[in-house]
Amino acid sequence: MRVFLRLSLMASFLLLSSCGAYFNQKFDQSPARVGEYSKSTTKLLDLPEASAPVEVAVYNFSDQTGQFKAIEGGSTFSTAVTQGGTTILIKALEDSGWFRPIERENLSNLSTERNIIRNTKQEYIKNLNPNEPPLPPLLYAGLILEGGIVSYDTNIVTGGLGVRYFGVGGSAKYRQDRITVYLRAVSTSNGEILKTVYVSKTILSQALDASFFRFVKFQRLLEAETGITQNEPVQIAVKDAIERAVHDLIMEGIIDKYWGAKEGNEVNEQLVTNYLKEKELEQGQGLYNRLYVENTSKTHITLSGGVNLIDGDLTPQKPGFMNKLSIEQQLAGKFTLGLSGSVFQLNNGDSYSNIMGSVDLNARIFLLPKDDFGPYIFGGPGMVVDLIDHPDDGLGFGMTFPKLQYGVGLQYKFSPKLSFTAFAEHNILLNDNIDFIDQGRRNDFYYNFGFGLRYGLNFKSKKKKLKQENN
Incomplete structure (x- = not known):
């Protein structure tokens, strides 16, 4: 009876401490779904309408770390972070409503397709309709957005806690990684770098486990164990960091009057005030989210x-x-x-x-x-x-x-x-x-x-x- 009570208590503890994972286990195939929002997605979607969206070109916003995914005893040939940074950035620019992204990553594909269209019109359509209009020109960008994922630091914080008593025990472990992105806006008219923003995001991994190991009777050994591991997706972390970088770039541009909200100065001032308060709070924090307070007295x-x-x-x-x-x-x-x-x-x-x-x-x-x-x-x-x-x-x-x-x-x-x-x-x-x-x-x-x-x-x-x- 005592053994049954202990097993019940252990199972109850695990279910209550990690119920979110236990009650969301999937044993069948799941259909495709719309991608998840990150913490910064709502920041972009909640921005007011821009007075005039700016045409921007993104040629390459990629992984500049060159790191491979680490495993115990070495590393794999899989990269540590996603190689689709350009795609994520273009989606963030589109979601903000303040920019008009122009295709530049695969410009050769676009040029090839336009040549096919032009040649087809010349050879076939012109003979049937001499007044066929020419192919419209490509849009050109006032800004080029450059930068990339500049670092992926693993195990910046690790820790754990465990206890075992008479064969019954459990443990908890956690780990934090960190990803850093830089984003800069370059003027196409003179090549001046107008603004550079820097954003970092931590990635959390957690593991919980419990075990039971006891002789319940002579030559009768009862052993049980369970556990769960939860890792924050790296792709969501990259998405969050890039979206926050786009948001901050918009705010910095409002401060320097490169662009503004459609509603006018009052909305611009409110956006800037909220942004500067948040920026001041975050700049007062150091690594590991430590809050700094400088002494003003000797x-x-x-x-x-x-x-x-x-x-x-x-x-x-x-x-x-x-x-x-x-x-x-x-x-x-x-x-x-x-x-x-x-x-x-x-x-x-x-x-x-x-x-x-x-x-x-x-x-x-x-x-x-x-x-x-x-x-x-x-x-x-x-x-x-x-x-x-x-x-x-x-x-x-x-x-x-x-x-x-x-x-x-x-x-x-x-x-x-x-x-x-x-x-x-x-x-x-x-x-x-x-x-x-x-x-x-x-x-x-x-x-x-x-x-x-x-x-x-x-x-x-x-x-x-x-x-x-x-x-």
């Missing part, structure tokens, strides 16, 4: 609060309060040097309780200084000061205890000036007297756990202010 103050926990010679160990005020100066991109003062309570219940203060000098290293969320480490020397008189113990206000401290923390930036911080700190005393008992082989120490707000200060001299005002 000096910061931090107000923190939290919990203190002593680990000395007495019990019980109970939490006490902790408040801290810090000021720090940025020395380099990742490094700051700061001075902090704190007031905290050492609490051993009825055995010992005291209010202390400390002054700490810390060097801090931000491991991801430009990211909106990232870790940091810090450490340095400090001094603890007793803030309470103890006449019964013959001890007085102002006793000092040297120490060293180090810790780790996390920072989340709300804005270039304001951040939220959370940290854990280990304080190692250089003597064993902070709880007024000297016993054991190790010195006393305590922990601080807290969170706070960090704010950047800007100090500008009067000369700089006057210079900026004059400019």
Whole structure:
């Protein structure tokens, strides 16, 4: 019964975690269907009508990576990305409604067919109808669109998670690839490159599996396994990147007044405003969709609060309060040097309780200084000061205890000036007297756990202010 329950739980977990794939499995042939939209298709279809569509020619927009599809133990002779980039680009230009694509990829085929038509008219139709009109001229383009797929990076992010217990287990794996395209518009009148846009798109692959391996009875082994893998189609990723490049090229052309919407300036301004907001947000992101927030201040103050926990010679160990005020100066991109003062309570219940203060000098290293969320480490020397008189113990206000401290923390930036911080700190005393008992082989120490707000200060001299005002 227990085995049946475990198998049921395992099957339920798999069905719920990947139900989309399980309930969409196909066991028969499917008819042809219209191709799927990508994430950027709706951006093109939702564009307003252009005032005058521009004739464009695309000679070649192909794979410039030269990469072959990678497999375990080598590669195949199949290319890593589609070779039909020109076809996808022409379809995107047509969907936008802002361009009139002209056939140039297979111009020799078009010329051959026109020659056949011309010769046929001359030899046969002219004799029957002398007034037969000549073949109309070919359209010529005001712009040539160039570029291509310039990179296909595999395994830029890989990871997974798995667990197994008494023969029952499962795992999940994921991988991200990335494709990059460049698209540029060239004027046919003078050869000037008017605009170049650059777009990248990640490609996600996921795998889930689960297995069961147990002896249910003597010489009776039960084994079961299941799994599923889902890969984002590379062709859809290429389509998405090219369509986004066409959309961005249209927006950049509106900014430089190369073309515009039929409705006029008001619609153009709205399109540009929305585009620039989106562009600013995306340009603030780095690789792996990390959001960058640049610091605008060199000096910061931090107000923190939290919990203190002593680990000395007495019990019980109970939490006490902790408040801290810090000021720090940025020395380099990742490094700051700061001075902090704190007031905290050492609490051993009825055995010992005291209010202390400390002054700490810390060097801090931000491991991801430009990211909106990232870790940091810090450490340095400090001094603890007793803030309470103890006449019964013959001890007085102002006793000092040297120490060293180090810790780790996390920072989340709300804005270039304001951040939220959370940290854990280990304080190692250089003597064993902070709880007024000297016993054991190790010195006393305590922990601080807290969170706070960090704010950047800007100090500008009067000369700089006057210079900026004059400019």
